[in-house]
Amino acid sequence: MLILFLFMFLGLSGYLCLSSSLWDWKNVPYVPYIAFAQEVQESEENTSAAQRQTILTEPEKDYNITCLEEGKELFWQQEYNEAIEHLEQCLKRDPENPEIYYYIGQSYFQQGQHAAQNRNIRKATSYYRQAFEVSDTAIEKYQKKITENPAEDHTNDYLQLAYIYQIRSLIPGVDEYQEALNIYQKLLAEKPRLTYVYYHMGWIYYQLEDYHNAIATYLKYLESGHKSDFVYYHLGLCYDKIGEREEAEYYFQLILEEFPDTDLAKRAKKELN
Structure with missing residues (x-):
């Protein structure tokens, strides 16, 4: 989420020169970020207990972990200014930690x-x-x-790296979706049980207007037993x-049945009218 969050610098100088003429405000993509964030958080929670125990053996590392976790909590609460301020303090003690x-x-x-x-x-x-x-x-x-x-097992590192590329591609003038896809595909080849990767890949294919691949990928995600209004909505689209x-209406209707009190339910109703 943050995107194959190790985007290989497509050209910052070009990005910094963006003018308002490049911004298509009428088509700012709808991205329920918390849905993405929960997927990334799941991958973090899957870190083995043994790994976490090893990390916490030294007092200095223990402090650094606590600092990072507090910053992440602010992020999940969408307190972004406070999160940035707190995490910048963490960097003073742990400047090589990519997750910060x-x-x-x-x-x-x-x-x-x-x-x-x-x-x-x-501001944007x-x-x-x-x-x-x-x-x-x-x-x-x-x-x-x-x-x-x-x-070391770098699964979570690769997930966050991919998410960086994925989300960064929403910035006008940046297109790193393929970098994200490359990482996700590599992870699936090595660990096919990482089914939430399909969730992100499906959305990328949708952004690329590759609708057939988006459908196939989202259906793979649902095969694992997951339910998601976000996935249903994009399948409908x-x-x-x-x-x-007919298939589109089926998934829009499914949102109304399984997620009736959500923002996407309101959107699904509009699509059905």
Whole structure:
């Protein structure tokens, strides 16, 4: 989420020169970020107890972990300014930890999304610029960590790296979806049980207007027993795009039955009218 969050710098200089003419505010993509965030959080919670125990053997590392966890909690609560301020303090003690940069970058990105939705071009540009710069550092730190510790399990590192590329591609002028897909596909080849990866891949295919692949990927996600209004909604949109209206209506109706009190239920009703 934060995107194959180790995006290989598509060209910051070009991004910094973005003008308002490049911003298509009428088509700011609808991204229920918390849905994405929960998927990333799931992957973090899957870190083995043994790994966490090893990390907590030294007092200094124990402090660093606590600091990061407190910053993440602020992030989950959508207290983005407080999260950034807290995590920047964590960096003073643990400057090589890529996950700290990851959450700082994600916080800036979310502020950019909110500004974009409110049509505040100046603020959105500023927040996106900061998100891009910090996420570049996150990518660098993740790559260094993976290279220097090849024997470790880097599943979560790769997930966050991919998520960086994925989400960063929402910034006008940035397209790193393929980098994200490459990482997700590699993870699935090695660990096919990581079914939540399909959730992210399906959304990327949708953004790329590859609706057939989006449908196939979302259906793979649902095969694992998951239920998701986000997935149902995008399946409905995809089927509608390829002219299969009956299938589209089925998934929109499914949202009303299983997730009746959600924002996507309101959107599904509009699609059915």
